[in-house]
Amino acid sequence: MGNQQVLGMDTDEGRRVARDMNEGSARIGDVIGSASAIxxxxxxxxxxxxxxxxxxxxxxxxxxxxxxxxxxxxxxQQLVVHADRQDQASA
Structure with a gap:
């Protein structure tokens, strides 16, 4: 059993990526605010x-x-949903 292939997402990493994506969205929001003022x-x-x-x-x-x-x-948000589903399927 040395070469097992893992299928599915690393859910912890998926959630970290989702947080990064949300932070990026917020930064875009900051730029939008500045551009709107301009x-x-x-x-x-x-x-x-x-x-x-x-x-x-x-x-x-x-x-x-x-x-x-x-x-x-x-x-x-979808990434978190998929991570949750992956955790449920793996439980």
Missing amino acids: AGRISEIWPGADGTRFGEDVADFVANAQNAAQSLSDQA
């Missing part, structure tokens, strides 16, 4: 069509970043 000030500091386009680009970035942060958080 987007709100663009029209004050850069009037005209170019400033408007730049503000729209920042707003697009914010929306995409919000989606990325939510997706990362959702995937972290």
